[in-house]
C-alpha cells in the first residue's frame with residue numbers, strides 16, 4: 511500500500527473545530543512538524559486568537575453550511591497552494607440528558623456531527639486529489655460504536671459518520687486519499703465539562719487530548735482506508751474489528767455471491 515505524503519514541512523492541513531480541545535492539541539503536534547495548519551471554527555474573537563497563539567491560520571466556518579465548507583477549502587488552496595489533510599473534527603453533544611427526546615436538539619447534533627462531516631468530505635476531496643492524494647480524518651466517537659443512552663442524536667451522528675467513512679473509503683483510496691475515523695472514549699476537553707464531576711466522583715479516567723491528537727497524526731501518516739481507531743484510557747489506540755454480518759444463502763445452502771455491480775471496483 512502507498513501512504514499519502516506524511517505530515518511535514520510543505521504540507522497543509524485543515525482542522526474543523528480546530529480551536530477546541532482536540533483541535534488545539536492536534537494543531538500543536540502538526541506545528542511541531544512544520545505543517546501549515548488552517549484552523550476552521552465558529553467566528554469568534556476567542557477562536558481567532560487561539561489560532562494565532564498556536565501559529566495557525568484561522569478560517570471562520572460553520573460546518574453545517576455547505577457552501578462555506580467549499581469556500582474554506584478554496585481559500586486554503588488559494589493561500590497555501592494545496593491541501594494534504596482534512597481533519598473533520600467539529601462536534602457538539604446534547605446539552606441535556608433527560609428522558610425526553612428533544613427533536614430540535616437531536617437534529618442540530620446530527621447536522622453538525624454527521625452532515626458537517628459529509629459536507630467536509632465533499633469539499634476537501636477534490637483539493638486533496640489535486641495535491642496527489644492525502645488523508646481525511648473524521649473525529650467520530652466510541653459512541654458511534656457503542657451508542658450512549660444519554661444522547662441518541664450524538665450516537666446516531668457518530669455511528670453515521672463511521673458508516674460514511676467505511677462506505678467512502680474504497681472510492682477515496684482509488685484516488686490516493688485515506689479516510690479514517692477516530693473513536694475516542696471520554697476525553698479531557700470542554701465537551702465533557704457538563705459531566706466532568708461525574709467522572710471525578712467515580713474516579714473514572716479520561717483520555718488526555720494529546721493522546722487523541724497523536725492518534726489523529728498517526729491516522730494521516732499510516733491509517734488504513736476505512737479504519738475506525740478506538741482510543742480508551744489505559745488501552746491506547748486500537749483499530750476496531752467489525753464483526754461481519756451473516757451472508758445470504760442460496761436455495762441449496764451455499765453462500766450467495768453479491769452481484770458484481772454492488773461490490774466496490776477493487777473487490778470485483
Ligand SMILES: NC(=O)c1ccc[n+]([C@@H]2O[C@H](COP(=O)([O-])OP(=O)(O)OC[C@H]3O[C@@H](n4cnc5c(N)ncnc54)[C@H](O)[C@@H]3O)[C@@H](O)[C@H]2O)c1
Nearest residue numbers: 527529530531532572573599600601651696697699700701
Ligand atoms: N472529548 C470527548 O470526550 C470526545 C470523545 C469522543 C469524540 N469527541 C469528538 O471530538 C471532536 C472535538 O471535540 P472536543 O472534545 O475537542 O470538544 P470541544 O468542545 O473542545 O471542541 C469542539 C469544537 O467544535 C467547534 N464547533 C462546534 N460546532 C461547530 C460548527 N457548527 N462549525 C464549526 N465548528 C464547530 C467548537 O467551537 C469547538 O471548537 C467532536 O467531534 C467531539 O464530538 C470528543
